Amino acid sequence: MRELPVQLATKLYGAAELIADQGLDNTKIDDIAEASGVPKATLYYYFTGKEEILAFLLKDLLTAIAGDVAVAVSAEGPASERLAGVVRAQLGVMLRNPAPCRALVGDLGRATRLPELAAALSAAFYEPVEKLLREGAEDGSLRRAEDPMSEAVMIFGTVTIAGLMEAIMGAHREMDAIANGVARLLLDGLAPRTLDATGA
Amino acid sequence: MRELPVQLATKLYGAAELIADQGLDNTKIDDIAEASGVPKATLYYYFTGKEEILAFLLKDLLTAIAGDVAVAVSAEGPASERLAGVVRAQLGVMLRNPAPCRALVGDLGRATRLPELAAALSAAFYEPVEKLLREGAEDGSLRRAEDPMSEAVMIFGTVTIAGLMEAIMGAHREMDAIANGVARLLLDGLAPRTLDATGA
Amino acid sequence: MRELPVQLATKLYGAAELIADQGLDNTKIDDIAEASGVPKATLYYYFTGKEEILAFLLKDLLTAIAGDVAVAVSAEGPASERLAGVVRAQLGVMLRNPAPCRALVGDLGRATRLPELAAALSAAFYEPVEKLLREGAEDGSLRRAEDPMSEAVMIFGTVTIAGLMEAIMGAHREMDAIANGVARLLLDGLAPRTLDATGA
Amino acid sequence: MRELPVQLATKLYGAAELIADQGLDNTKIDDIAEASGVPKATLYYYFTGKEEILAFLLKDLLTAIAGDVAVAVSAEGPASERLAGVVRAQLGVMLRNPAPCRALVGDLGRATRLPELAAALSAAFYEPVEKLLREGAEDGSLRRAEDPMSEAVMIFGTVTIAGLMEAIMGAHREMDAIANGVARLLLDGLAPRTLDATGA
């Protein structure tokens, strides 16, 4: 994959929606060419094939998530609050980029098979959150996790599915409302707090 | 789609793995024919096409989940315990059927576009869990949800991702360990219980 | 390559001319399909690709040559006369099948790269002729060759080029005239027979 | 086709091998660019296309043959000896330039279709040899040919195939040995000389 001229990269985003709607396999290269305004042969000049185009789009999304998550993770304050920040960050990126985000999920299987994506996802999310969970155990704002990695994975799953629901349904709720709902589930769980000192 | 001879149905499961590994679009009908030992033309005699084969496989899985979930939901005891049972039920089916389960996720996008599947998923999971959440609010074992439907969705996401991790990684942990981890996250959350009277 | 129905094989000969005229690379699969009346996809059902079609056509030709050459080689009489018979046999096949014959030459390079063809050629021509040369040395009708294999190759070259000239030019001379010219060159050489007891 | 800088011409010979190995059609312009180290666009600056590059390479070869053949033809001595010289000359050029030589044969079909090549070949070989045959008939060192042109063609074929065998096999015999074998076949034929006054 050749170095992409920015202008071309920009045009490509126009195709993300298409892929999200139809799935990559139902999206012909011609469609991508037409939707993006980039000639088919030019796409092949820069990419090895269809998959690489999708990978590029998704990597871009993950990079964005990674960036915002990183900011949230290394903010000031107790880990629990920073975790809520992480949730907000991921949801924010997802709601701002619904198309690639739907594409990511629609082709989760394929994404699973793109090794560099798995790595990118891990770096973007799992590792920082895992670190955050450990810090929370130390500052006392989070309970000590038995298996931080798998907990990080579950957190990602929860946030992702929540974000997706919105992306698919067509975002009718406020981002803050969603983020709060997710954060509350993750932090407080579904069981009632007996002596409600913690509460919301 | 004609009524399937059982023997044929059985053979078909052999193809689930294939679809799970490659995604439906990368799986040619010839592949399915070869993997299952059912001649291509015979597949067409019973199914309208590839999609219908996948749908058959997935519906089977969802039916299984629905059944086990239904049992867990209508068991005895407080809603919180029954919710833990639901988690165990879903994870159980997933771990026992890793291939169709991976196929379901790998082709989530398509699944989204197969209306009867969405309906089946809703019936199998969302509705019973939503009902359970309401019951929990009444018997006091669960806090009152603000938006039970979206909470049901998140629960599904969390469990699913946890199950998938195992299905993809190749199940090395005990099913109970996973189920407990998930149930604990969902019920108690990540924050420490201030006055730990509740605990697990 | 699947077993070919005879009817299909027959139709294919219609394409030989085309390939001979344009060379394989300038002959599109569509052309072959149209010229032979066999649908493109059917061609692919039986052959792996364009090359295999050419290989089939050429092998057919070589089989024909091999057959006639074999007859000539194992005829009655001194080796020298049988060698003349071989020349006539090869030229005969070539003149009767000008199209595949031109194709063979036009794509000699490719033919060189089709291993099964090299083997077929060797079996069809080199080996029988080499054997014939040895027999001639014994019955005294041919001089003892220093390197029978390379002499067999040269003989093939001479006959082939002669045959090609005719195939390309469009056969204006009698087959016998050509065969006699070639046989004479091969047997008597260009030098005058000093004491012309042998002569033609 | 613009006047070629020598340095560029030199680089191009590097591509002859490639073309000889794969045939022109399987050789992409990119391959030629890479093999020769000349940028693709630069090739187009000097040549009109692929064919012209091949033509350039082959013409070069034919010019070399023509030169050496001309020298041999117009040497001193009887025509029969000069004919042997011609054989040596052609074989010499072929063995010294195996790559373009294989390319010429591999693409004989195309060469046939490149009119200027046919003309060059005729001028380089057929005409001088035809003339030589006539001279031999006059000085008594060669028998009178019935059809000198077609005999010249056969001579070319014999020598060419012999040269090719070596070029393809990877030249293991001494050039002189080959030349002598060919010359002997052409001059004396395969039949034994009854009263061997002539011999080798």
Add this chain to the structure above:
DNA sequence: CATGAATGAGCTTTCATTCAT
């Protein structure tokens, strides 16, 4: 003068699907 970047025009190949047996 030489060339990196870009692309129009096609072609091979693949597959889902049909249907006679």
Add this chain to the structure above:
DNA sequence: CATGAATGAAAGCTCATTCAT
């Protein structure tokens, strides 16, 4: 009822070629 054989319809990808710099 089941299936081997055949094919129509598409699509991914390649490559020769151009042109602005």
